[in-house]
Amino acid sequence: MVENNFYLELLNNSNLANISNEEKEMMQIKLWTLLGKVTERYTMGDSSSVPVEIAEELLKSITFLLNKEMKNPQSIVKLFESEGLESAWKHSWTTIEKDIAKGKELLEEVIKTSTGIENISYEDTVMEIGNGLKAYDYRFFAHEIPCSIDYQLSNAVSEDLQGIDFINEYLTRLLFENKFCNNFEKEKIIGILNSYCKDYKGLLINIFEPVLTNVIGLDLVEADIFELEMKSYEREVLLYTFKNMTIKEIEEELIKAANNVCNKLKIVNNFEVNYVKITALNLLPRIEEGIKNNNLANIFLSYKIEEDKSxxxxxxxxxxxxxxxxxxxxxxxxxxxxxxxxxxxxxxxxxxxxxxxxxxxxxxxxxxxxxxxxxxxxxxxxxxxxxxxxxxxxxxxxxxxxxxxxxxxxx
Incomplete structure (x- = not known):
């Protein structure tokens, strides 16, 4: 017998607090009935042979698909009161097919806007997503992410998202990171990455984050953000400035710099502006530590071969x-x-x-x-x-x- 945990995602929604226990029991029975029909489809008639683990995954997929169809508590109740649960499950295929089409469009844009900077995890992830969208078994395993995603974003996608929802959110974020980096010369980005880590091509790194970090730092010292490199004296000036501020004031300065950067790069989309702000604010703990150690060199980067420091x-x-x-x-x-x-x-x-x-x-x-x-x-x-x-x-x-x-x- 399949454990009950997965249907609770659908039925124990906080928006359903006014639904009686009897109604919830009825909804549970109908969900189990649908699970039986879906299992029979999956096994082509031999539902008795399916392992418990597979049945659990099928129920997760049903829950995921029905959640995409039912946007409010009233529609959930009405659907369970009628005989249309299986119809809603099938109709969700149309919805998810549109999401998959959107995912393919996003992937095409990601490929078009690629920085061209070599990184194995980036290249493998883009290829994996392309293959995964083709192989996505959304009728039975819609909740699964049908590919390996190794490339790290600056701001990770919530693990609460599943299936195509996760992929599309990931691609949306990756697309913005690409577009942001394309404002700067490729060779200058590579110069920063060489300082960020010795093997930027082979390691699991994010290209966008060190670029944005330096851009924020350059804006804070009123330098040209398109230079991308932060000179040692600019870093020293920034350290001196931070030492004379409270953490709250530094936070405010980071937000101000993020807004300045968005204005300079003509970034106006709310999602993208917030993405820049979140990434900028992520610097705060590192800056606090840098102030304690009297050193910001590992945060705001110079090219590997710097001017003669003597x-x-x-x-x-x-x-x-x-x-x-x-x-x-x-x-x-x-x-x-x-x-x-x-x-x-x-x-x-x-x-x-x-x-x-x-x-x-x-x-x-x-x-x-x-x-x-x-x-x-x-x-x-x-x-x-x-x-x-x-x-x-x-x-x-x-x-x-x-x-x-x-x-x-x-x-």
């Missing part, structure tokens, strides 16, 4: 502990020559946060030009961004800010 002061995101920073500030303060101060800064300072503290306490207006002349373009850009976005209460003791702006305006 040319930059603040590139590795490691801030000093308070005691060491105080000692360094005292050491720089007693230097007689600006050149000696600059030498110590270049040798010791590894983060924007530390650099700003030293400038606030050690570098005076008449020393700024000499310092600026020793900085790389990236370092100047980072300090410029800091000044444009710094908090009003973070005022220096030395007055270096205005002089810095004057000096770089003459470049």
């Amino acid at each position: 040319e930059d002061i603040f590139v590795d995101n490691k801030s000093m502990d308070d005691e060491r920073l105080r000692k360094l500030i005292d050491e720089i303060r007693v230097c007689r020559f600006t050149s000696d101060k600059i030498t110590i800064i270049h040798n010791e300072v590894k983060s924007l946060e530390d650099l700003v503290e030293i400038l606030n306490n050690c570098i005076w207006e008449d020393e700024v030009e000499e310092l600026v002349n020793s900085l790389s373009k990236e370092e100047i850009e980072a300090l410029k961004y800091y000044l444009n976005n710094k908090l009003n209460d973070n005022i220096s003791n030395t007055g270096w800010e205005q002089k810095f702006i004057e000096v770089i305006s003459n470049f």
Whole structure:
């Protein structure tokens, strides 16, 4: 005897709370009767030979198909009161055939919009779905997903979805991920993927997520999102910015950046906008951890072969502990020559946060030009961004800010 668990999906719906137990028992009996007829069709007349496991799967399929036909509690009751349960089961084939046709259209669009970036799981999954839609036995096993889906989406499809509903939702999400990535140059995406993992072609990765992550990061530092790569100094600026925010404020900034990105890429569909926002907000736990570790390098990526880092002061995101920073500030303060101060800064300072503290306490207006002349373009850009976005209460003791702006305006 088949267990009762599966019919509860259909009958114990919260919308059916007002239906009496007697009515539910009647509905259960009719469902078992339909299961008998479906089993007889499946075995071509020999229903007594079907294993219990197969009967369970047939009942799951019936439940799935009837749920697609009955959209509200009233229609469910009326259907069970009449003799039309088998007719509804058969009519559901027409409904599901339309869903399969939609799935084939979505698959064609996925193939057309492919980024062309090699990834075994992506290629295998697309092929599997194509074969699965052809082999889909929706009359008896409609609830099953008739293919292996290995390629990971940025936002996974709910496991509550079954059969063609799961496939179509998966393809809808994959199609958007493809379309999003197609806004950017293929070679730049590959550059990011090379940093994301050594074997992006062979591993189970998602192509869209690291692309969107960098796009969000670039928008946050007001850089060109189409560059796709996040430079080390931009990452440092972002870390400094995040450190001066609460988690709630970071969350708000991520949502704001997601909206900005959608505007720039002319993404207006509600589903697609929400997809970008959800993916952006998924970064929050990783950013929290990055702040604790003083390092965002594993989140916002540079190309594998980066510029010579020795040319930059603040590139590795490691801030000093308070005691060491105080000692360094005292050491720089007693230097007689600006050149000696600059030498110590270049040798010791590894983060924007530390650099700003030293400038606030050690570098005076008449020393700024000499310092600026020793900085790389990236370092100047980072300090410029800091000044444009710094908090009003973070005022220096030395007055270096205005002089810095004057000096770089003459470049």
